[in-house]
Amino acid sequence: MFSSEKIRTLLEQLGVTHVVTVPDSTIGRWQTAIEERGTPRLVRVCREGEAWQVAAGLQLGGATPLVLIQCTGLLESGDAIRNALHDFGLPLFAIIGYRSYLNQDTLPGDTCLVFTEPTLDAWKIDYRLVTRPSQFDDIRPHFVACRDAGKPGAILLAEGKA
Amino acid sequence: MTSPTTTPTAPRTHMPAKDALAAVHAARDPRDIVITTMTPARDWMLLPQQPLDLVLVPSAMGSAPPLGLGLALAQPTRRVIVCNGDGSMLMNLGALVSIANARPANLVLIVFVNGTYEVTGSQPVPGAGVVDYPALARAAGFESVHAYGSLHEWQSAVRRIIAVPGPTFVALDVEQVHGQPGPKSPGPARERARQFMQALRG
Numbered sequence: 001m002f003s004s005e006k007i008r009t010l011l012e013q014l015g016v017t018h019v020v021t022v023p024d025s026t027i028g029r030w031q032t033a034i035e036e037r038g039t040p041r042l043v044r045v046c047r048e049g050e051a052w053q054v055a056a057g058l059q060l061g062g063a064t065p066l067v068l069i070q071c072t073g074l075l076e077s078g079d080a081i082r083n084a085l086h087d088f089g090l091p092l093f094a095i096i097g098y099r100s101y102l103n104q105d106t107l108p109g110d111t112c113l114v115f116t117e118p119t120l121d122a123w124k125i126d127y128r129l130v131t132r133p134s135q136f137d138d139i140r141p142h143f144v145a146c147r148d149a150g151k152p153g154a155i156l157l158a159e160g161k162a
Numbered sequence: 163m164t165s166p167t168t169t170p171t172a173p174r175t176h177m178p179a180k181d182a183l184a185a186v187h188a189a190r191d192p193r194d195i196v197i198t199t200m201t202p203a204r205d206w207m208l209l210p211q212q213p214l215d216l217v218l219v220p221s222a223m224g225s226a227p228p229l230g231l232g233l234a235l236a237q238p239t240r241r242v243i244v245c246n247g248d249g250s251m252l253m254n255l256g257a258l259v260s261i262a263n264a265r266p267a268n269l270v271l272i273v274f275v276n277g278t279y280e281v282t283g284s285q286p287v288p289g290a291g292v293v294d295y296p297a298l299a300r301a302a303g304f305e306s307v308h309a310y311g312s313l314h315e316w317q318s319a320v321r322r323i324i325a326v327p328g329p330t331f332v333a334l335d336v337e338q339v340h341g342q343p344g345p346k347s348p349g350p351a352r353e354r355a356r357q358f359m360q361a362l363r364g
Binding site for chain 2: 017020041044049054057059060063083084090
């Protein structure tokens, strides 16, 4: 939906210092642009719960991290989110790929469509659903609003395949 | 049928966990960040506290090493020491790979190995007495890897070990302690996070 360089430039403009990530087939394409320019720094982790924990350490240390994962990883991340966002009150921000939202050709009946948004609501993460390229300009104001309010937030990015 | 290829190993020595932790406490610089969780957190709170101590209680079990990775990347001029349990390490073994991949030279990960989930009543962890934590760390990509079972040797080595460029992994074989309560939160976590961030800025 968005080019790698467009996303990388936006993250740099927003002051994101580190992108902590486990890839999927959509957001994973952004890694090369981020890594080639070196800003923000790409931090690869082994599972998505770990991504929130690394981001928590970055935030505590004064950096501005972004968690970049797929919605399946959000479902894996529960206890890490509880601890980082709600015990320690860290206003982390994420871009979360929303598997199968645009089509279910690969995974008909994908239950990600059932559980992702209720899970974000349960964890009190203020999210915006982005389904069209024209919504690119919605990302910046939501990031800034969450940052200024000191609350966790996310962009839920519609994807078309697993 | 073939015979097992393992050979008997020499009896392992174990040191008192509180004394092993006290050696870390004595060796740390006030500028160091020290993260403790589970049993090491309980015992660390018995020692004099510093503003850059982060007692990870409550925690998401397994979260101390990745939290330390994030802090080490954000604060590259400070040493970050993570005191973890073996049960917590097993909860998040992938963190060893993530740390080695990111290569933070200022991160020291110390695992207190007692083979039990001590805070829940000393049930054995999977692989108790079998898992070779230093070998796991080496296989994950750590180059600075150390193991101690003797308190005297650990006390003699700790300052040197934590001073070398890392990431550094240390496994300490410690005695099991039974019947002790789990760590109690030293206060509201949000407030402690805010104070910790202020201390870093100060």
